Amino acid sequence: MKLWSMPSSGNSYKVRLALALLDRDCEIVDVEESSAELAAAKAAGRLPFGKAPVLELDDGRLLPESNAILCWLGEGTRLVPDDAFGRAAMLGWMFWEQNQHEGVIAVRAALRSYPSRRHLATPERMAELLERGHALLQVMEERLAGHDWLVGDGVSLADLCLYGYTHTAGSRGGFDMARFPGIGRWIDRIAALPGHKGIAE
Ligand SMILES: N[C@@H](CCC(=O)N[C@@H](CS)C(=O)NCC(=O)O)C(=O)O
CATH class of the missing domain: 1.20.1050.10 (Glutathione S-transferase Yfyf (Class Pi); Chain A, domain 2)
Known part of the structure; x- marks a missing residue:
């Protein structure tokens, strides 16, 4: 997996934190606010809604929206209540x-x-x-x-x-x-x- 992540943003950080707590391997690609890297990621179509974070799965599917990514990562783990x-x-x-x-x-x-x-x-x-x-x-x-x-x-x-x-x-x-x-x-x-x-x- 690859996370298109803005280092200074809480939306990206909450996903990085979930990855750390769940001990999941993921390549982090930094796309800081107003940076050339952010512009390049948008131009390359890696940010479907034009915003970070986006999780890129190994099969190439792109998942935008921090809380949707949290739900994807949290599925079946202790971070999601049983009931x-x-x-x-x-x-x-x-x-x-x-x-x-x-x-x-x-x-x-x-x-x-x-x-x-x-x-x-x-x-x-x-x-x-x-x-x-x-x-x-x-x-x-x-x-x-x-x-x-x-x-x-x-x-x-x-x-x-x-x-x-x-x-x-x-x-x-x-x-x-x-x-x-x-x-x-x-x-x-x-x-x-x-x-x-x-x-x-
Ligand atoms: N609702 C989105 C918000 C994402 C968002 O606003 N990302 C900002 C950083 S916090 C961003 O990518 N800004 C860059 C831009 O608009 O060019 C989420 O939770 O992922």
Whole structure:
């Protein structure tokens, strides 16, 4: 397998983390934001939706969308709950991550860190994203204040998915993580999983 992966992106990192935790062999091809490699991968048709990550299977099939890739890699492993409700609840968090969390938590971090986006980081937009982000993180805090994991009693794809951008929400996004001690303990729990790799590893 080959993963077309953006080193600085939480969407690509969550897949790299799943590969590491599952001890799966995969060639990683770096396609950093605004790089010639990213442009070449798009031109070569390796990114069907024009975005990273994409998993290229050994038979040549291409799978875009980070959470779809997580589902593919997680099939039949301990990262997917055994029961139907648990699986649906896991997907619920993963859909929420894409349609609520990512568009605020990741976007604020991107506006702060990618030079190509800085002109969009107006004080009004940054303040609005800060307020919305804190409200979204509070949704996670309400679950994690009383539970070790987002779904059931064990780590699942939902945790890896949300960890992708949440673990750098303070350092990259500028969110006040001291307000969310349950999230802090959960981040430490994921970082302690056997095989865990950091975003820069
Ligand atoms: N929903 C997609 C989002 C992928 C995405 O937005 N990727 C960004 C990096 S986080 C990208 O490839 N940007 C490069 C570009 O748009 O040229 C997923 O979860 O995989």
